[in-house]
Amino acid sequence: MQIPAIPPIHDPELAARLDHRIDDKTKPQGSLGVLERLARQIGLIQRSEHPAVAKPAIVVCAGDHGVTAEGISAYPQSVTWQMVENFLAGGAAINVFARQNGCALHIVDAGVNHEFGKRVDLVDCKVAPGTRNFCEQAAMSDEDCARALEAGMRFVDGLDCDVLGFGEMGIGNTTSAAALMSAFTGIAAADCVGAGTGLDAEGIAHKRDVIERALRLHADAKAPLDVLAAFGGFEIAFIVGAMLRGAQRRMVLLVDGFIVTSALLAAAALQSAVLDYCVFSHCSDEAGHRRMLDYLKARPLMQLDLRLGEGTGSALALPLLRAAVNFLERMATFSSASVNGKNG
Incomplete structure (x- = not known):
């Protein structure tokens, strides 16, 4: 399988023009803070002094996880397909926020343990009806990992x-994400595990034990694709492929929460330029997402105490991206507004 080559965004001449x-x-330099950094980054990604957020899209990818057999979720696996039906009916939080923006x-x-049949609004990239229990085998x-990655690339094409x-969406995928996090970063499993869909302290401790067993079982998995195959989900591998192709096509990648960032750990291990x-x-x-972000040296735009998934954070961040490109395009300059600039 060919891993996409990602072009660098480093362009000193364009960066200087954007900075100018x-x-x-008409503002003190740096006074729009993160929005200035965003405008610069989007301009470099799009290779333009006039960046735009004209056609945003969010992909919500669903898959089931064999590790649910270990009792690591507060919800049954059937919730995965039921939530997919909710997405298709327009009733989930991500539907509301996507429409709003x-x-x-x-x-x-990508791998839900359910047959939906032919559905107009559902993209069928099912590799298999869920992954295997990674406490017993990869x-x-x-x-199958390669098929999921390639499906993500084709989708973005x-x-x-x-x-x-x-x-x-995928019951059990916070367990998969925590295992991927520990394997890619070397951070102890205890510092990667959280409540997921709502586990109590006993449930979190059990989840940690399950991940530690799996990490020992797959201790020989070192290469990025081997780690992804050992612990990932079909939806996570799909996202990895979509991220790599999206960067290759110079799209701005809007990263959601814990599970999506675990996919990015795999994508970055394959191509660091991604x-x-x-944009985080x-x-x-x-629990664990802050440590993931620190590992990646990432600066998130918001702190809203979200842990829903579904891409809700991505949708809620869109107004900030639009604000960044809009001030660059619509705000007056010192010369056009006849306002004196900084002395010196």
Whole structure:
């Protein structure tokens, strides 16, 4: 399988032109803070002095996890397919926030343990009806992991968007994400595990024990694709492929919470340049996400105590991206407004 080559966004001449446009606006230099950094980053990604957020899209990818057999979730596996039906009916939080922000929403079945039949609004990329229990064997075969990655790449090839946000749904996927986090970062499992869908202290301790057993079982998995196959989900592998292709196509990648960031750990291990294309929407309330972000040296836009997933943080961050490009395009300059600039 060919891993996409990601072009660098480093362009000193364009960066200087963007900085000049930003600094010439009628404000003290740096006074729009993170919005200035965002405007610069989006301009470099789009190779333009006039960046835009014109066609945002969010993909919510669903998959089931064999590790649920270990009793690591407060909810039964059937909730995965039931929530997919809720997405398709327009009733979930991500539907509300995507509509509110004029964002295209795509729902993908990468590996749900349910047959939905032919559905107009559901993208069928099912690799298998859920992964295997990674406490007993690798969650995915190498072949199935590659199929999920390639499905994510093909999906992005068919998109027409400039900003691509990511969301997920899958009972058990916080366990998968915590295992991936520990394997990729070396952070102890106890510092990666959180409540997920609502576990109590005893449930969290059990979840930690399950992950520690799996980490010992797959201790020989070192290469990024081996780690992903050992602990990942089909929806996570799909997101990895979509991130890599999206960066290759110079899309702004809008990263949601804990599970989506675990996919980014895998994507960055395969192609570190993918990080230049990422905007981190928020810091999740799921234990471990702050440590993930610190490991990636990422600066999230918001702290809203979210831990819902579904791409909700990505949707809620869109107004900030629009504000960044809009001030660059619509705000007066010192010269046009006949306002004196900084002395010196």
